[in-house]
Amino acid sequence: MEIYSTCFGFVAQNFLERKLELNFSNRTIKMCITDFLLQRSRINAINIESLLFDLSDSVDYFRFSLPKSSIVIDITISELIQLKELLNGAMYMLELHTILEKSGISVDSIEETHFVVL
Numbered sequence: 001m002e003i004y005s006t007c008f009g010f011v012a013q014n015f016l017e018r019k020l021e022l023n024f025s026n027r028t029i030k031m032c033i034t035d036f037l038l039q040r041s042r043i044n045a046i047n048i049e050s051l052l053f054d055l056s057d058s059v060d061y062f063r064f065s066l067p068k069s070s071i072v073i074d075i076t077i078s079e080l081i082q083l084k085e086l087l088n089g090a091m092y093m094l095e096l097h098t099i100l101e102k103s104g105i106s107v108d109s110i111e112e113t114h115f116v117v118l
Helices: 033-044 048-053 077-102
Strands: 002-006 009-014 019-024 027-031 061-065 072-076
Touching (some): 009 077, 019 033, 027 033, 033 061, 033 077, 072 077
Antiparallel strands (some): 002 009
């Protein structure tokens, strides 16, 4: 079930495996909600503005690893900005769903969605 998407990828929830699936840059990465939150906080902690003004070749690509995984991904600064937007958009939708459920509003009546309640 798709939670959030942009033209660069999407985040979906896999109910059978109890994981979130991040599809970005032609990769699908499955992670539990805690790993998703950790990765989001790591990406948000990166000072993108300083990377943009750094003219050295070492910042043309950004390397990040996934929590509890040996997967290492190299992405450009542009892709980093897109990934940040995707993760933050998915988090917003998860938080919105939680608020609506706590308020007694049936999200199912708005749209057929079933997200992780935070």
